[in-house]
Amino acid sequence: MTRMTGDSVSELDDLAAPAMRRYDHIIEAVFGSVWAILPEKLYTIAEIVKMRARGITFSAEEIESRTGGRPARRPASRRGAIAVLPLYGVISQRMNLMTAISGGTSTEMFAAAFREVIADDGIEAVVIDIDSPGGSVFGVQELAQEIFDARGRKPIVAIADSMAASAAYWIGTAAGEFVLTPSGMVGSIGVVSVHEDMSRNLEMEGFKITLISAGKFKTEGNPYEPLGEEARAYAQQMMNDYYGRFVDAVARNRGVLSDAVRSGFGEGRMVTSADAVRMGMVDGIETLPQLLARMGGRAEAVETTPPPTVPPIDGSTQSPLPPAAGPENADGQRDRRVRLLDMELAARAAGRKGGGGE
Secondary structure: OEEEEEOOHHHHHHHOOHHHHHHHHHHHHHHHOOEEEOHHHHHHHHHHHHHHHOOOOOOHHHHHHHHOOOOOOOOOEEEOOEEEEEEEOEEEOOOOHHHHHHOEEEHHHHHHHHHHHHHOOOOOEEEEEEEEOEEEOOOHHHHHHHHHHOOOOOOEEEEEEEEEEOHHHHHHHOOOEEEEOOOOEEEOOOOEOOOOOOHHHHHHOOOOEEEEEOOOOOOOOOOOOOOOHHHHHHHHHHHHHHHHHHHHHHHHHHOOOHHHHHHHOOOOOEEEHHHHHHHOOOOEEOOHHHHHHHHHHOOOOOOOOOOOEOOOOOOOOOOEOOOOOOOOOHHHHHHHHHHHHHHHHHHHHHHHHOOOOO
């Protein structure tokens, strides 16, 4: 339990207008959460939320231009027997006011759409169309695991068209194949959180906030006082934990060691297409129309062969997965992934023609 008192309660109430109170929980979520996102996008979101709380409004176009958000309202589409699922804008766990402000994708809603197309026998393959700066870490690990677990059930290909940053890259690597458009970028592997110290501003405005709480660390990290060393150390510990999960998942998904991700996948920077292929961050460079044409046009080219398997992080048996491309064998590994994709499509086509199922 936490109570807040002020020297000028009536004046504080005047400032905390209905619009501001409406955004209190969003401000808390922005400044109190762990984000896997481009840092500049997080700063922009924080500013937009604070301005909205003060009653400043923006049009949808203004918000989109500031955040790079692209509201993912478009339903999943079919191109022949291929389902295309959009993963656009800022990623959050649930479709809520935060999502409405920034534009973006809910991991829960995306997961529901993904399950639907995986279960649909009329859909032979899934394309995850990504254009996102990342988002909150909440729900990302679970969504990425669900996509990874579906490998082998049908071909799943992610495409960064044109950005897969941070959480979006995490999700994209879970697909069986990951490609990038020629002008696109991937990376920003890392996590970030923001602490805002409002104490000086409040003091200049004549306010002094007192927090009354129970529990030793209940109010640590609050915005009404400077961040203490103990609170900073705990926050860093939390960052390290989420970063470790991020790195280990990407390493597992791409078939490389965690050290390779920590030291060779951009180290928090965004990486352009040619370098991303060279580093093994993606399998190849391709536009969405080229990808769809390849998947549809070569569906009956070859016979099927079971792909090899690799263990996930927890060491349990996992669905089939070819090894990821590395700097020294990117072209060869990409060719194998393409062949495996064609094999799976060919098998499904043959099964339909022969009246058989999977």
